[in-house]
Amino acid sequence: MEVRPGYKQTDLGVIPEDWSVSELESVARIIDPQPDHRTPPEATGGEPYIGISDFLDNQTVDWVACRKIVSRAVDKQRARFQLRRGDIIFGKIGTIGSPRFIPSVPFRYALSANVLLIQPTIQPQFVMSWLQSKTCQKAITAELHSTSQAAFGINKMRLVKVPLPPSEVEQRAIADALSDADALIEFLEQLIAKKRQIKQAAMQELLTGKRRLPSFIASTDYKQTEVGEIPEDWRVAAIGDLSTCYSGGTPNTANPSFYGGEIPWITSGDLNLIRIKHVEGRITTEGLAHSAAKIVNEGTVLIALYGATAGVTAITEIRAAINQAVLAIVSNQVNPEYIFQLLRYRKDHYVATYTQGGQPNLSGDIVKAFLIAIPPTKEEQQAIAAVLTDMDAAIDAAVARLAKARTIKQGMMQELLTGRIRLV
DSSP, rough: OOTTTTEEETTTTTTTTTOOEEEGTTTTTEEETTTTTTOOOOOEEEEEEEEEGGBBSSSOTTTTTEEEOOHHHHHHHHHOOOOOOOEEEEBSSSSSSEEEEOOOOOOOOOEEEEEEEEEEOOOOOHHHHHHHHHHHHHHHHHHHHHSSSBBBOOOHHHHOOOEEOOOOHHHHHHHHHHHHHHHHHHHHHHHHHHHHHHHHHHHHHTTTSSSOOOGGOOOOOEETTTTEEEEOOOEEEHHHHOEEEEOOOOOOTTOOEEEEEEEEEEGGGGGSSSESSSSSEOOOOOOOOHHOOEEEEETOOEEEEGGGTTTTTESSSSSSSETTTTTEEEESSSHHHHHHHHHHHHHHHHHHHHHHSSSOOHHHHHHHOOOOOOOOOOHHHHHHHHHHHHHHHHHHHHHHHHHHHHHHHHHHHHHHHHSSSOOO
């Protein structure tokens, strides 16, 4: 491959002529926090003992849920090394890789025997970004595959190759750019979490009538029902008394002429899309005719019946066929968007109430027995659904923005950490 002027070929690919390739041990101190690989004794009310699995994000730990150990084990680590801001931990056993910045907190903690500690002597964000990069992760994965033992010990960590810009100024510029990208991603993650909390609170208020939309307040009186307290003018009914419910089927998989046609075919896994606009599955007209698969129209509420997706509810925006693991709910009495939002809100309750032990499984009869609280008019049902749908749209827009930010960050890492784009 021809290398353009000003660049050179290295073990890490093409980098600028004035960059170098170093081993990680030359730009960081690498420590095995628990070289005997023994987990210290646990202690009620002890001090935190953290590993990769205890992190909620790149630098936030679930201090409540993490293991608590005896103080002497923390003393032992602190006698060997001191934790510093900018230090990184890296999974060496179990969860391999997944680098995390250690948190700065006003209390003591120890590091798990399953991680290595990396204390960079250059820009920490630059080192972190390189460890997270696809190039570095690919090299680590290749090294893991070269041995039968799924571990990445301290000796392998020392030899990890790192591309190095010639000056600290350029390292800092790259680190700052990637740090800004991380800050945007973190902001969007927090925004999405907040929007979801607000949506959950709105569902709890609107779908139980605790809060009425201004133009629909007909009564201030409430009554106690099988589903809790609801407004006096609301009613409770079973899904089966309000709707026609039916599931589908699967064409014979041994007959290739039943598959690959023009009819979209929805299975329970597709319900995770929440609003179904496109599915990969396709069956033919012949497959539909020779099976129990049934057609659903746009706007039909669907609920998954079996396994890990049991209780997951979606609404289809396409005309499609469904299989036996999906139940369609078609109602002329209740707004379908209202049913859709209510089933999503009550999912955990229904699964806990109507299934017992093992993998949860529902059935058409069970879903028909679900009790729901219903506002007196379709107009109020539609208005409640519209508020919640707008919230869903805002969450989806933020999720799409987050996905774009993550993609941009990956592109930035690829360009900046290999010198394809120079900031200085």
